[in-house]
Amino acid sequence: MAEKKVRFIIERQDGPNEKPYNQEFDVDYRPGLNVVAALMEIQKNPVTVDGKKVAPVTWECNCLEKVCGACMMVINGVARQACCALVDEIQQPIHLQPARTFPVIRDLLIDRSVMFESLKKIMGWIELDGSWEVKDAPIQNPYTAQTAYEISHCMTCGCCPQSDFIGPAPTVQAYLFNLHPLGKFDAPKRLNALMEKGGITSCGNSQNCVEVCPKSIKLTTYLAQLNRDVNKQALRNIFNK
């Protein structure tokens, strides 16, 4: 009996400035097969459908349980995690492309450092050290803890489209740290950072971010809250001087 095959059409690129090209691979079907597992099969035996042996496809993955965000790629036109993209649930042939909202390093491997730079811009951390005694952690506000927990699920995967806009993910992280009992001291700094060019004002309200977020974070709700906070901060900047 002929084995069932799954056809993959992969957009490859040999280097950051090389031209992209497509290659097709067949992978043996097995129940529960996901895109990462299929890419591992291709890595073991990188032979195209024409029988040509090629360099194995490069991609990134880590946790394999939709927690780390590393395996984000464009699958059938939609940015998502490859580890939880089950072959049974998506249309075949399966088209894989790198997420071109980021610079492509090679094949499906992208450079996400812009998101890290954005997190630095919005002060995505809590200042713990200072001229004070470091004690036990303060308690979280029980009324906002659930929201904070939800936003903390963000794995900076980059599914929410990043452009010259700082991006929904890092922007909403500013709200997470503003909610923190110690982080809130730096809230004006974060809000001022969001006012800069490419900050929250570059959001076009297309709301694609909330639709594609694999962690179902209510990004648009927190963006609207941040809009409110940023506007108040702007008024303080003008009238408190």
Next chain:
Amino acid sequence: MFHTTFYLRRLHSLCGLLVLGIVLFEHIFTNSMAIFGPAALNGALEMMELIPKPIFLGLEVCGIAIPLLFHGIYGIYIALQANNNPQRFKYIRNWNFTLQRWTAWFLVVFLVWHVGYLRLYVKGVTGTPISFELLQNFFQNPVVVFLYVIGMWAAIFHFCNGITTFCMTWGITKGPRSQNVIGIISMGLCAALCLVTLVFMASYFMY
């Protein structure tokens, strides 16, 4: 540190909704008078002529020309940055995002023609007052009628979708429910105003 982009974007939002929104409503209101016949429209136009010329010109420059130029020129800069992808993300808000920019591009061209011809050339250069008869004559060409209806619809959609995004931008509607409710209300308003436009445009062929 002065956040120029932030204040320009917020000014763009305020100017579009409040100032140009009033201009749009004034246009719809005055033009609806055509429904009641030539006398009603000409009466409404003459009423506006009662405002002293310097004040009227001041209102036109400060209330229409400057806000429109700012909103239009800065809007072009914003629209150029957009990545319209409704084919890929077929969500309503994403379609509205794209339509907001498509209507903007159409309006840039349409308003250059509309303001340039009717206000600057006909009223300004030739000194002919705008009247029901003049517009009726102008609308004898079906292409002009078609472009004017599309122009009005584009402006109405751009304004109504602007209400929804204004509420998000200013943090008025935060959660998905309130954003949806405002979205539905503004699209209802859009449909109603589009219908009104059709009726007053049709009245030029009734009388």
